[in-house]
Every structure is written in structure tokens, then in C-alpha cells.
Amino acid sequence: MSKYPRSPLAPDEFPALPVIAGAEFATIAAGVRYAGRTDVMLARLAPGTSVAGVFTTSKTRSAAVLDCQDKIGGDADSGAAILVNSGNSNAFTGRAGFESVSRLTASVAEVLGLPQTRVFTSSTGVIGEPLPDDRISAKLSDLAGTLSEGGLEDAAKAIMTTDTFAKGATREVDLPGGKVRIAGIAKGSGMIAPDMATMLVYIFTDARYDQAALQRLVSTINARTFNCITVDSDTSTSDTLLLAATGASGVDATGAEAFDAALNDLMLDLAHQVVRDGEGATKFVEIRVEGAASDADARTHAMSIANSPLIKTALAGEDPNWGRVVMAVGKSGAAADRDKLSIRFGGVLVAENGWVAPSYREEDGAAYMKNSDLVIGVDIGLGSGSATVWTCDLTHGYISINADYRS
């Protein structure tokens, strides 16, 4: 799918996704930009489906994002549809961008017999070029004709851009009323940072869930999953996460802790997969900060570490350069005291009391850095604030991908 090799951090295989009753999928090659591959996915959701979503906070967000935001909270009775294309983000395309969204949502509404207010679209790819929406519209009848309950894996492939592997996750939850299933797909590998990333995420469940409660739940979980990952600190104009609860299982999951925990787990799984496909990534890195003056301070420190080019290049070089961690804590702007700071690489205590730990041996740090999954632990030593974020290293691969992506 991608012209780049599969990420060394990719999972072994795409998971077997269950059928989600009430949700059907279809994909097609519309030639939006790419040749020889599918680039459009359509999802049809049964009447009664609750739809929740979170979106990029970029002030230059795309027409599709603005349109989705307007539609969240709408009437669930009539069902819904999600149309996604890759290859062109329809972002920063002025008035024409809004017109494309309007034409597409109207066409989908007509083909599927839905109100236009229940048709959500996303576009991902190059910014600033007009979306050839006529190529997509021309395929809508064909798409609608091939909708099937089993098409979610194909959908995961159709929405890829620079991704090197398709991303999917699934969970089952046993509730008192019966079993419900959750399945999700995601795309994203560059321009990944809160809030959120060039990241598209679509999650489907056959549980019934009150729409307003679902929206609160998704926002809460998003804050500790997708908004805690960063590949390059850059934030997309198009980030979108939509969750559709069809209710077709007949089981109401509203407020059920087991469901909420499973959804959290699934969203974290997908978020980690996005980091594992970070452009050029060879290391998957968890940054755990504790002992900060507040949770917000902990997050500021963690993101300062996760986004530091000097740390990310040291990770690429398998260099246990804890001095750069000290630097990143110092520059973050959040409260810190050099002499109370301690740093661990995995289980190896590296620095404490304002200096290298007496027990630390450089060989231990260097050996740990050879792992492909790394944990950097920082105790600020000031309070009880904590945060965990995830990132990857910065390699020659990132430069290669991004210095010639557009041309």
C-alpha cells in the first residue's frame, strides 16, 4: 500500500475484526489521487445509531471537520453514514472546499436515503488542492451496492496515506444484558500530535449507548489516548474520530464500566498503532512523568521530552543520553527543580539528586536502548502530578518521507 517498507514496530498481523451488527462497509478505487488502490470507504449505520466524535483543534481545520462538528448530536433515529477518502484532505480549499463537502454529503444522503445532516465525511491527504469530489460521487452507487458487514478491514486499507500498515483493533464485552462488540480502524503516521494528529479513527459497536453520554465518554478517553501521542508535534487540519453505536445487539452499555474500560483499551491500542507507524520510526517510546506539581505540569514535561528533536535523535542512535532529558524538563516551562529530578530508562536508575546515579553504568543504559520498545521514567520530585505519553524516535526515514512526500 505504502511505498515505504512496513514499520519494524508494526503488529504481526491485522486482527480478525468481528461483524458489528448494524454497520456495513464498502470500499472502492475512485482515483482521487492514488492509482491502483482503494481510496474511498463508505459506512452505513442502522437507524438508532448514536454517533460521537472528537476533532482537531486546529484553527485552519478542514471543511469536512467543520461539517462533522456541526452534525454531532443530531437525531439518531434515521441512521447515519460515514464517507472517507484518502489522497486529498480538502483542507484550505476555501469556499470550494465547503461546496465539495456539501455535494458529497447530499449525494450520499440521496443514495442511502438518509437526511444530509446524518452524513459525516472525512478527507485525508495533501492540503490546498481542490477535492475532485465528482470522482467520488461517480462511484457512490457502486459503493452502496457492495456494502457488507464484513468490509471493515478493507476500509482500514482504503483510508491509508503514508501508513505502512493498516490499523485495527477489537474488543468484546460481556454485559448483564449480553455480549457486545467494538471494532475500530485508524490511519495516521505523520503530522501526529495533539490535538489530535493527521489521524482518522472510526470505531463501531453494536452496543446501544445514549448519544450525549457517549460523546462525554469519547472525549474523556480521547484525552488520555489519542491526545497523548505525538510523532512530530505537528497537528493536522483534518483529525477526526467518530464512534458509532448501532444498538443492534439490543444491549444497552450506557455507563457500564466494563464497556468504558474496553473502549479505553481499544482506543489506546489504536493510538499506539499510530505511533508504531510513526514516519521512519524504529523505537516505540513511553514517557512516564510523575511527581510533578500537577497533572498538567506532568503532561507539559512529558510532551517536552516526547517532542524534543535531540531526544528523538538520541533514541534513534540508541544513545542513553539522559542529559537531553534534563534539558527537555528544564525547557518545558513547567515547574522543576534540577536537584530533585530522577530519571529512569526502563528499570535502570540513571540520574537522581541533580546528578548521575551512583549505581548507574553507561553499559546498562546503552544495553537498554537497544530494545525497540522503551520507557523513559521521570520523577520531578515536587508533587503528585503524573502523565504518560507515547512517541517514537526521529530518524533518517522521517526526513526521507517528508522531504519528498508531496512531489
Add this chain to the structure above:
Amino acid sequence: MSKYPRSPLAPDEFPALPVIAGAEFATIAAGVRYAGRTDVMLARLAPGTSVAGVFTTSKTRSAAVLDCQDKIGGDADSGAAILVNSGNSNAFTGRAGFESVSRLTASVAEVLGLPQTRVFTSSTGVIGEPLPDDRISAKLSDLAGTLSEGGLEDAAKAIMTTDTFAKGATREVDLPGGKVRIAGIAKGSGMIAPDMATMLVYIFTDARYDQAALQRLVSTINARTFNCITVDSDTSTSDTLLLAATGASGVDATGAEAFDAALNDLMLDLAHQVVRDGEGATKFVEIRVEGAASDADARTHAMSIANSPLIKTALAGEDPNWGRVVMAVGKSGAAADRDKLSIRFGGVLVAENGWVAPSYREEDGAAYMKNSDLVIGVDIGLGSGSATVWTCDLTHGYISINADYRS
């Protein structure tokens, strides 16, 4: 000096620096970390020298920085000294780091017959390793014995770390009382970002300047020069700028506009040289933002553009990827309106009214990007706030330098 080739953006040659009456310099190879090169510089400043300084705001700043900060504003009558070593930053070295600074400043004070409170030191290089200050102390008599008025260019070389060229600048100013001279040197190429950079800057003038007024002047000029450059958004624990006004010319420049302008010009020159030596840099890039809601907002947008890895890699690839500029404005957090934004690459109007400009041709943007010096102009279209910052591109060279710098 560096193991990396001279930056393609370097000036043709090091400028001929004038003698600054009242200032003498010496350098020596003390073997702090590097072999076969000078790594320590000493400056002796005549009685009556005003010293002003600005320093990193890092919360994990080094012992030498803290010591210098304490000493700014001290009595000028007794003269002063500046001792700088490269190879080891003596940062995050706990109690031992302070003891090293104390021993070094005491030794210099003794050798030169100065109060310890007038001895300023800086250290640059690897973080977290004990400074072998005994190697420096052992050379102090030799250093003092070779102090000469002409040694400033050699000093510029002694303070280099990953720099690929020595950095110097000079200006002359005709004041009513006579001519005064300013000469400065700088080092820095990585970990460059406000406030400030792994950047050391030492400026000398034979003008007389009231010490408190000089401190205000340096702080003001620093805010629009060194604090407006960024190579990689990372901030050092050791950044130091010291300005010494010996007064030996007998000409008082306090408050003289011509002097202030010349100093501004010299500091901007040195700041630009630091960017031109940005690790791996092949493009020198000026980001001009105007039309923002405030100057602060303009700076936020400008720094968001200047620090975006996706923009910096596009510049490296000579890709006129203005969509990434839209992205960086959108993510910055400062006020913006997609449909009021306009973007220029040099004289080429690229985008306006929320879309690509009708007159824009991709060939024009691509041709412009082939220049080694670039200007990205953004008009936010909201107000009259403006800011200009300088940065470089992000290349394979940066990765190569930083993935193996320490080992």
C-alpha cells in the same frame, strides 16, 4: 575543527576583528574532552568594565549560569574576567558542579588579581559528566601569560563544539566623543531555541556604558535577536551572553542611538551566523508574520512555523509545501482565521482568501525554494501584530549529527 563539513550557509570568511582596548584574550588546549585543539579561552577586562548578560531560562540550568547570574550588576571598578571551556557543559552535575565553578573562579581571581565576584565562567559540551576543572586550573598561569589584545579570533575557535565555522562580527560607531568599536564572538549550532540556545556569545566594546543601562539594552536587543532564532526548538542548560564595555576608548556611549543600533546589528549578525551553522542546515529561513492580533500572537505563529518538523523537512526537500504553513498557523494556538490568511514565499504570493492564490504557479514556488536563503511571509489578516524569526531546514545531516554526537 568540527568533524562535519563547513556549513554551506557559512559566511565566506571570519571578519577581521579590531583590537578592543581594555580587553585581552588567550586560548589553550587543556584537554577537557577534545584532543588536538584549543578548548579554553580566557578574557581579561580592564578596571572600569561594565558587564551585562542574559542567560538561559531553563529550570535545569548549569552551575556556571547560576553563578554568572549572581554576579551581574557587581562592582565594575576592579575589572573582570571571562573563562570559557568547550567539551563539557558542567550541567546537571549536582553539588560537584558548583564546586567546580567555585574552584575555577577562585583560581582565575588569584591568577589575575581580581575579586572572585568578577570572574564569569561558561562551559559548553556534554551534560551530566563531571567537569575536570583541574585540567583547566593547571593551565591558568600559561593562559594568563599569553593574554593579548589580538586573541579574539582564536577565542572564537576555542569555544566551538559541533560548530562547523567560527563566528565573529564587528561594528564601528562614530559618536560625538569619538569612535568606538564593538567585536563579538559566538558558538552554537544545535539545541538552539529561545530562551536561548546552546549558545555562548561574548561581546566586547571599548565604549563606556553605564552598567545598569547596558543590562537593559542587552536584554532588549536579545529579545529581538538571539531569542528569535531556533534550530530545533531545544533549549540548552548553559546559554550565556556576556557583554563587556571596557570604557578604554574614553567615549561614553550610554544611551547613544547609534551605538545601540550598531549593537543590535552586531547581535543580529551573530544570531544569524548561529542559524547558518544549524546542525545539518542547507537553508537559512526568515519567517515574517504580520497582521496578527498582537505581537505575541505573531511570535507564536512564527515559532510554530519555524519549529514545525514538517515545514523544516519540506524546506530541505525544496518543496513549496504551503499547506504545511497553513497547518502550523492552525496548530499554534494563537488567533487565526483560515479565510483571512495569506502566504508568500519570497515575492511569490502563494495563498490568500483561504485558498491557493489564482496567480500562483507551482513552478514559481518550486523555483524560489531552490534559493539557499528563503523568506516565508504570512499575513494573518486580523490585526497589526508582527514578528520575525529565523530558522533553518531539517535534514539528514541533523539526524546524523545528533544520533551519534555523544558516543
